[in-house]
Each structure stands twice: as C-alpha cells, then as structure tokens.
Amino acid sequence: MVRINEIYKKILKTKPSGFWPGFSVGLFYFGYIFFWFWSVRSLVSFEIENKIFAFLIILLPYIITVAGMALFWGVFSYSLFNFFKKTGQVFLPFFWAGTFVLVEYLRIWFFGILWAGPGALLGSHWTLGTPAYLLANLDFVRQPAAYWGIYGIDFLIVFFGTALFLLAKLRGKDSKKILVFEILSTIAILFFANFFLTLNKLESENNKLVVSVIQTKNPIKTFYEPEELLAGFSEKNKLLKEAASKSNVIIFPENADFSKTLSGFLDIDSVPKYFAGLSQKNILIIDSNKIPEREGLKSKTILIDSKEGAVGFYDKKLLTPGGESLPYIAKIPLLISERLTKNYFVSSRPTFIKGEESNVQNHQSNKVKILVCSDIVSPALARKDSNFDFMTNLNNLAVFDGDSFIEKQLLSMAKFRAAENGKYLIISSNFGRSYVINPLGKVINSTESTGYQILTSDIVPNQTRTWYNKLGDIPILILSFIVVLLGLKTTRSRDF
Amino acid sequence: MFLFAGLIIAGIFLNIRDVTGLGANITGAIKTGLNNVGPNGSSLSGELVKNDIDSDGLPDEEEPLYRTDPLNPDTDGDGFLDGEEVAAGHDPTKPGPDDFLSTDNNPLSINITDKVSALMTGAFYAGDLSADADPEVYEKALADISVEILNDGVNALNPDNIQTNKTIFSSDSKEAQEKYLNAIGLIVQNIWGEIINEPRLATEKFVNFYSDDAQAVDDSRNYFNSKTDYYREVIAEVNALTVPPSWLDIHRQIISNLQTLTVSHQTLSQTAEDPLKGVFGMENLISVYQNIQPIIVTVTQKIRKNNLNPPNGELWSLIDSLIDGF
Numbered sequence: 001m002v003r004i005n006e007i008y009k010k011i012l013k014t015k016p017s018g019f020w021p022g023f024s025v026g027l028f029y030f031g032y033i034f035f036w037f038w039s040v041r042s043l044v045s046f047e048i049e050n051k052i053f054a055f056l057i058i059l060l061p062y063i064i065t066v067a068g069m070a071l072f073w074g075v076f077s078y079s080l081f082n083f084f085k086k087t088g089q090v091f092l093p094f095f096w097a098g099t100f101v102l103v104e105y106l107r108i109w110f111f112g113i114l115w116a117g118p119g120a121l122l123g124s125h126w127t128l129g130t131p132a133y134l135l136a137n138l139d140f141v142r143q144p145a146a147y148w149g150i151y152g153i154d155f156l157i158v159f160f161g162t163a164l165f166l167l168a169k170l171r172g173k174d175s176k177k178i179l180v181f182e183i184l185s186t187i188a189i190l191f192f193a194n195f196f197l198t199l200n201k202l203e204s205e206n207n208k209l210v211v212s213v214i215q216t217k218n219p220i221k222t223f224y225e226p227e228e229l230l231a232g233f234s235e236k237n238k239l240l241k242e243a244a245s246k247s248n249v250i251i252f253p254e255n256a257d258f259s260k261t262l263s264g265f266l267d268i269d270s271v272p273k274y275f276a277g278l279s280q281k282n283i284l285i286i287d288s289n290k291i292p293e294r295e296g297l298k299s300k301t302i303l304i305d306s307k308e309g310a311v312g313f314y315d316k317k318l319l320t321p322g323g324e325s326l327p328y329i330a331k332i333p334l335l336i337s338e339r340l341t342k343n344y345f346v347s348s349r350p351t352f353i354k355g356e357e358s359n360v361q362n363h364q365s366n367k368v369k370i371l372v373c374s375d376i377v378s379p380a381l382a383r384k385d386s387n388f389d390f391m392t393n394l395n396n397l398a399v400f401d402g403d404s405f406i407e408k409q410l411l412s413m414a415k416f417r418a419a420e421n422g423k424y425l426i427i428s429s430n431f432g433r434s435y436v437i438n439p440l441g442k443v444i445n446s447t448e449s450t451g452y453q454i455l456t457s458d459i460v461p462n463q464t465r466t467w468y469n470k471l472g473d474i475p476i477l478i479l480s481f482i483v484v485l486l487g488l489k490t491t492r493s494r495d496f
Numbered sequence: 497m498f499l500f501a502g503l504i505i506a507g508i509f510l511n512i513r514d515v516t517g518l519g520a521n522i523t524g525a526i527k528t529g530l531n532n533v534g535p536n537g538s539s540l541s542g543e544l545v546k547n548d549i550d551s552d553g554l555p556d557e558e559e560p561l562y563r564t565d566p567l568n569p570d571t572d573g574d575g576f577l578d579g580e581e582v583a584a585g586h587d588p589t590k591p592g593p594d595d596f597l598s599t600d601n602n603p604l605s606i607n608i609t610d611k612v613s614a615l616m617t618g619a620f621y622a623g624d625l626s627a628d629a630d631p632e633v634y635e636k637a638l639a640d641i642s643v644e645i646l647n648d649g650v651n652a653l654n655p656d657n658i659q660t661n662k663t664i665f666s667s668d669s670k671e672a673q674e675k676y677l678n679a680i681g682l683i684v685q686n687i688w689g690e691i692i693n694e695p696r697l698a699t700e701k702f703v704n705f706y707s708d709d710a711q712a713v714d715d716s717r718n719y720f721n722s723k724t725d726y727y728r729e730v731i732a733e734v735n736a737l738t739v740p741p742s743w744l745d746i747h748r749q750i751i752s753n754l755q756t757l758t759v760s761h762q763t764l765s766q767t768a769e770d771p772l773k774g775v776f777g778m779e780n781l782i783s784v785y786q787n788i789q790p791i792i793v794t795v796t797q798k799i800r801k802n803n804l805n806p807p808n809g810e811l812w813s814l815i816d817s818l819i820d821g822f
Contacts, residue, residue, distance in 0.1 A: 223697065226689020234814050241817070264692045265818055267789040277821035292696055350700075 012081070022077025026070025033129040034069075037062045039403035053337075061115075061322065061330065068114050069129060072107035076100055084487040089170055090178040095487030097159035098480035101151045104130055105477060115321035117328055119354050124473070125318055125378035127413065131157050136412035142441045144193035145419040146466035149379055151476045160186045197440065207462075209366070209390075211436070212243035212250045213428040213455040215447055220255060220398040233261045235452045240285070243454050244278035244306070251286045253430035254316075254373045254396035259302055260289040275306045282307045284363045286428075288372065288394045296353035299324070301370050301394060303361050311363055315355020316372040318381060323399055324352040360385040366461050368392060369423070376410060379473070382417040386469045389461030391418065391425040397432040402450050407432045415441040422466040424459040553579020553618060554588070564588045580618065608648045609772040615641050649776040653759055663747065666738035670804065673740045677799065677806035680750065683734060684792060685811045687754070691785050698764070702778055705767040713768050720765035727758040746798070749791050753784050760784070793819060 011020045037058055076099060084095045111126035127133075132153035135141040145153060160183060167179040218232055236258050243250050252258055259271075266274060275285065283306040291300045299316035319325040326334070359370045359381065369391040375381050376393045393414055400406050411427070418425035419441030427435040429450075436445040436457040445457040547556040552569035554577075559566040564578045571578050574591035581588040619625045624637035666672040701716040731754045739747045760780040767774025796815040799806070806812060 223693045224689070226685050226692075229689060229692060230685065230810060230814060234810070234817075237814065237817060261692070262818070264688065264785075265789060265792065265815055267786070267793070270789075270793065270819065270822065273822050274818055292699075350696075 016078060018081025019074040019078040022080075023070050023074030025077075026073030027066060029073070030066045030069040030129055033409070034062060034065050036400060036403050036406035036409070037065070039400045039406065057337075060333070064114065064329070065111075068110065069107055072103050072110065076103040079103075087487055089166055089175055090182070091487070092166060093159045093162040093179075093182055094483050096162045097155045098483030098487070100158040101155050101476060101480040102484060104154055105151065105473070114329065115327045117319075117321060117325035117331075118351070119319070120321075120325060120327075121318050121354055123378075123380055125380060127377050127379065128409065130154060132416065133409065133412040136415045136441070139440065139442060140190055140194060142415060142419050143197050144190060145416050145441070146197055146422050146468055147193055148476050149420050149468045149473050150416055151473050151480070155476060155480065156186055156190070207460050208458050209248045209461060210246060211426050211457055211459050212247040213426060213434040213436075213447075214239045214243060214250060214252050214256070215428060215434045215451070215453050215455060216253055216256055216430045217451045218253075218255055218257070218398065218430050220396075229261065233258070239452060239454050241278065243456065244283055246456060247283060248281075249284045249286070249368075251392050251394065251426055251428040252288055253428040253434075254288045254299060254301075254394040255290065255398060255430050256287055256394075257289050258287045259304065260291065272309055275304060275309070278306050282364065284311075284366075284368075286368070286370070286392060286394070292350065293353075297324075297350050298353060298355065299372055300355075301372055303363060303368070303370075305363065312361035314357060314359050314361060314370045314372070316352075316375060317354050317359065318375045318378055319352050319354050320374045320399075325354075326351055358385045360388045366390070369421075370394070371417070376413050376417060379417065379420055383421055383469050383472055386421075386465065387463075388421075388423065389463065390459055391421065391423050393417075393425060393427045395427050395429040395432060395434075398430055400431075402431040411435065411443075415443070420466065420468045422464055422469065423462065426457070426459065428455075548579075550578075552577040554582055558582075562588050580615070606648055607770045607773070608645060608776070609770045611648065612641060612645055612772060615644060645772065649773070653756070653763060653776055653780045663744065664736075664738045665744075666740050668740045668742045670802075672738070673743065673802060674804050674806045676737060676740055676743055677795070677804060677812070678808050679737050680734070680747075680795075681806055681808050681811055683730060684750065684788075684795075687730070687757075688788065688792070688811070691788055695782070695785065698778070698781060702764060702767065702774065705771070705774065717765050717768065720761045720767075723761040724758055724765060727754055727761065730754055731758065743798075746791065746795055749787075753787050753791070756780060756784050756787075 008021070011024060012018065014020050079099050080096060083099075084092065087095060105124055108124045108127050108130065109122075111128070112120065112122050112124075115126075116122065127150060130150055132141075132145075132150040135153065135157070141153060141156075148155070163179050163182045163186070167176060167183070170176070170179075214236060216232070216236065224232075236252070236256065240250060240258070262274065263271060278285075285304040285306060286301060287304060288299065288301050291298050299319075301314045301316070302310055303312040303314075305311045316324075321327045322330065359375070361368050361370060367388040369382070369385075369388040371382060371391065371393045373394065373396045376395070382391070395410065397403065397407055407429075414425055414427055414435070415437055418437040418439060422439045424439060425437040427437070429435075429447075432450055433447045434455045435443050435447075436455070436459065438444050439462065445455060447453055447455045548554065549556055550565070550567050550569045552564075554562065554564065556566050559578070562578065562582060564571040569577050571588050572581075572591045574581075576586070576588075578588035616625065619637045619641065623629055624633050629637075666676065697719075701719045704712040704716040707713065731751060734747075734751055734754060737747075760777045763770075763773045763777035764781070767777070792811070792815055796812050796819060798804075799809075799812050800816060
C-alpha cells in the first residue's frame with residue numbers, strides 16, 4: 001500500500017504535475033474500451049496474411065486512439081490539481097463535473113478530427129467510451145437522458161462521485177452536511193426525472209405497427225462466389241416472404257444488398273411486381289445496398305413501399321474510419337508500406353463517400369429516422385431533423401466478425417439514442433443480434449442468437465418530443481461552461 | 497476520349513438518316529484539302545503527305561506496298577480515296593465494304609481509334625471540321641465520321657465473329673429436358689455470378705488502361721484476355737450440350753450472350769492500343785447484364801409450364817419463388 005502511494009505521488013509530481021494520473025487512468029480505460037480494434041476482420045478482406053504486418057497495422061491506430069483519448073483525461077486531471085484552488089470544497093462537485101463534460105465534449109470532437117479522412121463528418125459524433133454508456137443498463141440513470149443526454153449523465157456521474165469522494169476524504173461537519181445534501185439531491189433529481197418520464201406514457205393501440213427485422217449473416221467481401229450469393233439471397237427472399245405476411249415494416253441490416261441482388265435476377269419491370277406480390281397491404285421495406293456511384297461507393301438505404309416502389313433513400317453519413325474512409329493520418333504510412341510490400345491493398349480499394357440528405361424519411365403517416373451502423377454513435381445525428389416517429393439502426397458487425405464486445409457498446413449507445421429521443425428504436429443486425437428498444441431505452445425484444453432469422457415486434461410510433469430531442473446538448477454545455485468559468489476564479493492550491 | 501465520346505453522341509443527334517454516300521464527303525474533303533489550303537491558309541500538300549502525286553493521302557513510297565496506282569487516287573474505283581481506305585483498314589485495290597486489309601478479315605483487327613484520328617485529321621485539314629466551315633458541311637462531316645465509328649464498333653462487337661459449332665439435338669422428352677436444364681443451369685448460375693461481380697471489377701480494370709503504371713495496364717490486359725478465354729471455354733461447353741428442340745431458342749440466346757461476353761472482353765483487352773474500341777466493349781458488356789435477366793425468367797417460366805424438375809435446380813427454384821404470382 002505504501003509502495004502504491006509512493007508511485008502515485010511520483011506520478012502526481014511528474015511535470016506537468018496533475019496530468020499523469022488522469023492520462024494513466026485514461027490509458028487503461030480506453031485501452032479496454034477500444035480493445036475491439038483487435039477483432040477487426042477487414043484485414044482479411046484486404047488480403048493481409050502476414051501476421052506481423054497485420055499486428056502492426058492494428059497496433060498503430062490502437063495506440064494513437066487510446067493515447068489520443070487518454071490525453072483529454074490527462075487534461076481533466078491537470079485542471080483538477082491546478083485550477084479551482086480557491087473554491088470551497090462543497091462547490092468542487094459542480095466544477096469538476098462541468099470540467100469533465102467540456103473535456104469529454106472536446107475529446108469526442110477530437111476523435112473525429114484525429115481519424116478524419118476525405119469527406120469526413122466533423123462534430124461531436126464519436127461518443128465511444130463516454131462513461132454514461134457504462135450505466136446504460138440502469139434504467140434509473142439512463143431514462144433521464146430524455147432531458148439532458150449523455151453529457152448530463154456524465155455530469156451527474158462526476159458530480160455524484162466527487163461528492164462521495166469528498167465526503168469520505170474531508171473533515172468538518174458543515175461541509176459533510178452539504179455534501180450529503182448534494183448526494184441526496186442528485187438522487188432526488190434522478191427520481192423526479194424518472195417519475196415525470198413515466199407519466200402520460202399510455203400508448204395508443206390504434207397507431208401500433210408490426211415491425212419485422214430480417215437478421216442476416218452476410219460477410220463483407222468485394223466479390224462473392226455465385227453459390228454464396230445465391231444461398232444468401234435465397235435465405236433473405238424466404239424470410240422476406242415470411243415476414244411480409246405479418247408486418248407493416250420490414251428492416252434489413254446494412255450490407256443486405258437485397259434490392260441490388262434482386263435486380264440481377266429480375267428486369268426493371270418485374271422488380272415492382274415482385275414487391276407488390278409480397279402482401280395485400282402496403283409494406284415499408286427498408287433495405288441497405290452498397291452502391292457504386294460516380295463520386296464513389298455509398299452505403300445506401302432504400303425505402304421501398306411494396307405497392308408504390310422506392311419512396312426514399314438515405315446515404316450513410318458517419319463513415320467508419322479505416323473501414324469506409326481512409327483517414328489522413330493513416331494515408332502516408334499506408335502508402336509507404338504499400339510501396340515496400342508492393343501490395344496495393346488500400347489504394348486499390350474504392351472508398352465510400354458520405355451522404356448529404358436527411359436521415360428522416362416519410363412513409364404514409366410515419367416519419368422514420370434511419371441510422372446506419374456507426375451513425376448510432378452520434379447523438380447529434382440521431383436527433384437531427386428532430387420530428388420523427390420511430391428510429392431504425394441498420395447495423396453491420398461483419399467487419400468485427402460479430403464481436404460481442406463492440407456489439408454491447410453499440411447496444412448501450414442505441415439504448416441512449418432511444419431514451420434521448422423518446423422513440424422506439426429497432427436494430428437489424430448483420431452478424432450480430434437484433435433488438436427492439438422502447439422509448440425509455442429498454443430492450444423489449446431481441447433475437448437469441450446471430451444468423452439468418454426474423455425478429456417481429458409491435459411498436460407504437462409517437463409524435464412526443466423530449467427536451468433533449470428539442471434542445472440537444474446545448475443546455476448542459478452552457479451550464480458546464482458557466483460552472484467552469486465560476487470555478488476558474490480560484491487560485492488556492494490543494495493537496496489530497 | 498471525350499472528343500471521341502462527343503463524336504459518337506454528335507452522330508446520334510445529327511440526322512444520320514440523311515447521310516448518303518457514307519464517306520464520300522470526307523473523301524472529297526480530304527482530296528480538296530490536300531490540294532488546297534488548311535484552316536490557317538497554309539498549304540497542306542507539303543505538310544500532311546509528302547510526295548503524294550495523286551493526292552489520295554497515301555504517300556508515293558507506300559503506294560507499291562498496297563499495290564495501288566500512284567497516279568490514281570481511287571485505284572479500285574469504289575469512291576473512297578486509297579489513303580482513306582488504308583487508314584480505315586480497307587484494301588484500296590478491292591471495291592466493296594468487306595475489303596478488309598487483315599488476312600483474317602476480322603473486324604476486331606481494325607484500330608477504330610487510329611481510323612477515326614485519320615478521318616478527323618483529314619476532315620479538319622480539308623476544312624470540313626474547321627471553325628469557319630459551312631455548318632451543313634461541318635455537321636455532315638461529323639455525322640459521316642460518327643456513323644463510320646458506329647459501323648466499325650458494331651462490326652467489331654458482332655457476336656457472329658465468334659464461330660460456334662453446330663447444335664446437337666436430343667429429344668423433347670421430360671428426361672432430356674431436365675438433363676439439359678441441369679447442365680445449362682450450372683453454366684448460367686456461374687455466368688450470373690460473374691455478371692453480378694463484374695461491372696465493378698471490369699470498370700476498375702478498364703480505368704487502369706489510362707494510368708501511367710505499365711504493370712496495371714498489363715494486369716488489365718491479362719484480366720480481359722483471361723475472361724475472353726474463359727467465355728470461349730464456356731461457349732465450347734454449351735455447344736457440347738445436347739439440346740431438346742423446344743429449347744433451341746433459349747439455347748441460342750444463351751450462346752449469343754456468351755459470344756457478346758467473349759467479344760466484349762476481347763475488345764476491352766485492346767483498350768490500350770484502341771481506346772475507342774474499349775469504350776464500345778464496355779458498353780456492350782453492360783448490355784449483357786440486361787439481356788441475361790429475361791432469359792433466366794423465361795427458362796423458369798418454361799420449367800413451370802412443362803412441369804420439369806431439374807436436379808440442380810437451386811437457381812430456377814429461386815427465380816420461381818421471385819416470379820411467383822406474376
């Protein structure tokens with residue numbers, strides 16, 4: 001124990017003093033969060049067979065990402081030890097929480113900048129690793145995201161944690177009383193937030209929609225063998241016909257390529273007949289296709305009304321760095337390695353380009369929010385064009401070989417997206433499991449395993465807009481900014 | 497390339513039905529131009545073709561090579577100048593449209609790009625394609641060249657250039673039909689797989705022809721050559737099948753598309769030497785993608801109508817499920 005204490009003090013004193021504790025914790029935490037990098041199977045599709053080379057290719061972005069993210073936690077801990085020195089201890093939970101929110105917001109921005117490539121969507125999108133997600137399974141904490149989003153949860157986590165820490169560490173009755181009051185207030189706020197959310201949530205059966213997910217197991221490849229294509233397409237066709245008899249909406253995952261493959265069998269006049277023959281009623285079929293266009297590849301979601309044909313489309317906006325877009329930071333080393341190995345595995349591959357149109361599409365009386373795969377990490381994209389009735393996430397874990405660790409992280413994010421906007425969210429997955437999440441962010445139905453199957457569930461589209469859906473992160477960011485400005489008036493040093 | 501593409505489009509938009517005596521105008525233009533002046537007023541006779549007594553565009557020293565009369569601009573009297581015929585790949589000593597210079601008379605051996613360049617240059621220096629040319633003459637010259645390009649393109653990509661064996665017939669018994677379907681089903685399934693994958697791959701390989709990387713150009717050439725060989729083998733395989741007489745029409749359609757695939761890949765393999773022919777090849781390749789769908793639907797409908805049950809029937813079962821209820 002004494003030895004650990006000595007090491008801690010040594011780390012603390014190393015210049016810039018106060019930076020290294022946060023940075024060290026960040027290294028461990030983000031090392032764990034981004035461990036799924038090692039499950040990336042894209043190297044297989046890049047035809048990289050040399051294990052040492054593959055190891056180095058993953059190692060480099062892994063180190064850059066983990067260290068880059070930990071840097072911000074280092075900045076956070078530096079600010080704790082060097083700012084707010086004159087502040088009364090009972091106010092520290094506010095200042096620390098405010099600082100953490102601002103640092104997190106910058107970290108999330110920085111991830112996008114770090115891995116930006118041509119046509120990258122910059123903004124506070126890549127929320128991977130934000131601590132709120134660790135509590136996604138606690139209804140009590142997750143549900144109030146409808147008011148203040150993930151940054152509000154982050155604020156409360158740090159506020160609560162700091163107050164508890166100070167309560168244990170500090171002496172003085174008055175201070176302790178206030179800290180206890182702060183802790184109880186946090187709990188009370190969460191309680192009342194949950195209470196108001198559950199009021200007036202009676203769902204009208206009249207608006208009920210039966211939604212079916214067609215879960216797939218379609219590997220990502222540049223070229224497929226004819227037998228493989230036929231087998232996968234036959235399976236999707238069989239499931240689509242089965243789902244059509246009982247559903248109003250059918251959702252394929254990303255990379256399903258159903259319409260594209262169908263057009264390889266049927267001519268332009270026969271395709272509408274096929275869809276029209278699926279059911280007596282109008283069904284909305286949400287399909288995802290990888291389409292080469294003049295400017296580059298697009299992950300295109302097509303909305304098809306079984307009787308009226310294509311009624312809308314959405315091209316994925318938040319492209320995955322490395323998988324779908326080549327980041328600037330990786331370009332030079334990759335091009336050098338290509339020259340050395342004479343293996344032009346990157347530059348010979350076509351890159352994706354992001355879409356520009358709205359991710360809210362109309363079908364009959366419903367407005368559907370479409371989020372494709374990594375779009376789900378972005379609260380901003382999820383609430384953009386905020387007037388919608390239910391949400392879908394066309395997921396694709398093929399590149400991770402269905403890795404359960406990344407799947408869990410994405411599911412945590414999806415729960416928050418549903419809770420933030422107060423809408424049903426349906427996840428259709430390729431290589432993973434599929435889920436139906438209610439407007440409070442709770443999973444109400446899911447498949448038991450991966451692979452080809454149907455998941456059917458009732459959902460109720462709703463027009464209710466949450467506070468977060470209306471205002472986004474602005475209120476919590478302004479609050480944090482004001483709190484930090486007040487805290488920065490201090491100069492007194494502090495030791496722990 | 498854009499110029500050539502523009503020419504093709506121009507030819508389509510111009511009223512090519514009015515073009516009579518194809519090439520005659522250009523012939524006249526070349527002849528006139530060589531004897532007179534270029535667009536800038538400079539004398540062309542000494543610049544374009546040196547020592548060309550009969551002003552037919554073929555230098556005097558080359559006249560013996562083609563056994564043409566150095567004093568007669570149109571040795572075979574077919575209305576086309578000797579020089580123009582040579583540029584177009586025709587024999588200047590034989591009249592008629594089929595007088596190709598190559599020994600195998602194969603339209604695939606014509607370099608369309610070179611030919612068009614020669615025609616364009618001639619028409620330009622003759623003044624027909626100069627900026628101050630009479631609009632009617634200008635349009636007609638463009639139309640003539642465009643039609644010539646299209647004509648050569650169509651000839652080069654005519655599936656009939658690929659020889660096929662005679663069809664071997666079986667009977668129309670249920671067993672014979674199912675046997676045929678079993679064999680042709682596997683072949684069509686493989687072709688379908690190739691076709692689904694190929695648009696992107698072929699485009700990538702085609703674009704490589706325009707890169708500075710000699711290895712990439714070789715790689716593309718080898719790719720298209722290997723595809724040519726592959727489709728030739730498939731044609732041989734299809735030709736070896738015994739065909740029930742009631743399936744002859746579909747059999748011929750399949751062979752015709754295989755021939756188109758073969759000849760398209762063959763022309764694409766020549767893109768580096770003849771970029772214009774490559775463009776035709778790409779266009780032609782795309783047409784097969786559209787042709788194959790009705791064929792497989794027709795086959796499926798016929799299977800259903802004749803109540804057949806081929807053993808390797810995955811493809812047909814799938815199509816049957818897709819068209820169920822049409």
